[in-house]
Amino acid sequence: MSDNNPIDSYFKNSLEGHEVKASPEVWERVAAETESKSKRGVAWVFMRAAVVVLMVSVGTWYTAEYPITEIGVVVNPTTTVVDGKPNNATKGKEPTNKAATPADPSKASKQESEEETKRKKVIPIMKQRQRSAPIYVSQEFVPEVDESQLYSDEFELSTATLDPKEVSVYDQAKPGKVEDMNKPVTESAFYPDGAEVEEEADQDIKTKLYAYANSQFDNIKNGRKVELPRTGKPQLQINLNRIFNN
Amino acid sequence: MGRLLHLPTSEEKLIKQCRKGDSKAQRELFNCFSSQMLSVGLRYLRSQEDAEEVLSNTFIKVFNKIDQFKGDGPLGGWVRRIMVNESLNFLKYKRNLFLEVEEENHSAFSHQKLQEDINAEHLLLMIAELPLGYRTVFNLYAIEGYNHREIGDMLGISENTSKSQLSKARKNLQQKLAVNEIIYQEK
Numbered sequence: 001m002s003d004n005n006p007i008d009s010y011f012k013n014s015l016e017g018h019e020v021k022a023s024p025e026v027w028e029r030v031a032a033e034t035e036s037k038s039k040r041g042v043a044w045v046f047m048r049a050a051v052v053v054l055m056v057s058v059g060t061w062y063t064a065e066y067p068i069t070e071i072g073v074v075v076n077p078t079t080t081v082v083d084g085k086p087n088n089a090t091k092g093k094e095p096t097n098k099a100a101t102p103a104d105p106s107k108a109s110k111q112e113s114e115e116e117t118k119r120k121k122v123i124p125i126m127k128q129r130q131r132s133a134p135i136y137v138s139q140e141f142v143p144e145v146d147e148s149q150l151y152s153d154e155f156e157l158s159t160a161t162l163d164p165k166e167v168s169v170y171d172q173a174k175p176g177k178v179e180d181m182n183k184p185v186t187e188s189a190f191y192p193d194g195a196e197v198e199e200e201a202d203q204d205i206k207t208k209l210y211a212y213a214n215s216q217f218d219n220i221k222n223g224r225k226v227e228l229p230r231t232g233k234p235q236l237q238i239n240l241n242r243i244f245n246n
Numbered sequence: 247m248g249r250l251l252h253l254p255t256s257e258e259k260l261i262k263q264c265r266k267g268d269s270k271a272q273r274e275l276f277n278c279f280s281s282q283m284l285s286v287g288l289r290y291l292r293s294q295e296d297a298e299e300v301l302s303n304t305f306i307k308v309f310n311k312i313d314q315f316k317g318d319g320p321l322g323g324w325v326r327r328i329m330v331n332e333s334l335n336f337l338k339y340k341r342n343l344f345l346e347v348e349e350e351n352h353s354a355f356s357h358q359k360l361q362e363d364i365n366a367e368h369l370l371l372m373i374a375e376l377p378l379g380y381r382t383v384f385n386l387y388a389i390e391g392y393n394h395r396e397i398g399d400m401l402g403i404s405e406n407t408s409k410s411q412l413s414k415a416r417k418n419l420q421q422k423l424a425v426n427e428i429i430y431q432e433k
Contacts, residue, residue, distance in 0.1 A: 007416050007423070008388035011369055015389060018366040019281035020288060022301055027276055029302040034272060034309040 283329045290333040292374040380415035
């Protein structure tokens with residue numbers, strides 16, 4: 001074809017075998033791209049498999065050594081579990097329920113006092129999660145607790161609703177009697193500088209929250225189920241039993 | 247008598263090593279063909295920079311696809327085909343072939359007689375000066391040896407377009423050669 005035409009042949013023959021030297025960057029680029037390809041050898045497959053096996057075994061050992069427990073439950077392998085009254089069903093798991101907190105310090109304090117029998121004044125330590133730092137209550141604001149009274153049957157909690165304005169931090173500064181345990185403490189009492197932490201939240205919502213918490217504390221103390229807060233709006237009734245049992 | 251013994255040629259050994267991913271073999275293959283292929287690239291792309299980019303793409307493809315080389319032809323021919331294809335892809339990417347009317351690339355070279363003998367570099371320059379369409383078709387037909395139907399398939403043009411582009415390219419080159427009083431035989 002091209003041999004027929006003299007121009008074609010002339011160019012073809014003259015350029016036959018003509019070479020131009022490539023700059024070194026070309027090989028570098030090629031080598032970089034084909035570097036990854038050479039790892040495709042059989043030996044490398046074994047290497048990668050070995051790495052995976054190693055990682056899995058390390059992970060298995062690690063989780064066996066440090067098991068992942070439920071979040072929110074205080075798990076301290078070194079602490080001995082003290083049996084409280086059977087009715088006292090709280091586990092230290094309800095940090096969100098403010099009204100339940102008086103029970104926590106008492107339980108924690110029982111453990112503490114087991115370890116340090118000489119201590120008379122009890123400092124409740126409220127632990128919410130395993131990882132966060134414990135929140136300390138200053139000694140001044142803690143009422144003295146007569147431990148024998150704590151578990152007596154006469155110990156009754158009031159269901160009075162709390163007006164946040166009434167309770168001030170300073171009221172609790174006096175060494176209190178057992179009855180003082182009735183009053184659910186405000187959030188501010190658990191912070192050393194309680195007054196500063198007072199929020200300027202909507203008072204309406206605050207009162208509602210306290211009222212709800214109060215009402216539920218009774219349920220919790222007796223081991224009953226916590227009722228969900230009721231709203232004024234109409235709610236959708238879904239019969240879950242029917243769904244689950246079908 | 248048929249072949250009783252088939253001793254592997256050095257080329258076959260080289261290919262086998264490359265298939266295993268042996269980097270020394272790859273380097274050797276590259277050294278063997280890269281200069282020739284760069285010359286091929288310069289015919290299509292004119293600039294060394296562009297041609298080198300296509301060259302590296304070509305060899306990356308070569309090493310990735312070495313498994314698919316069946317050995318039914320010489321290795322050099324296979325590599326060259328890849329080079330030509332990559333060059334065309336590059337051109338397609340850079341601009342739409344034949345839709346642009348490209349002015350001939352003038353240079354002082356083509357209109358003056360050379361003081362020295364013409365060599366391959368000069369011829370390359372002559373080709374480089376051609377407009378894109380002429381240049382591509384001339385390369386594919388005259389040097390690579392494809393026919394018009396194949397060229398039409400590769401470039402997405404009709405056979406007639408290919409033919410006309412080729413004849414224009416030849417006329418152009420003829421003029422340039424005539425300036426330098428190159429004598430060629432007319433059949």
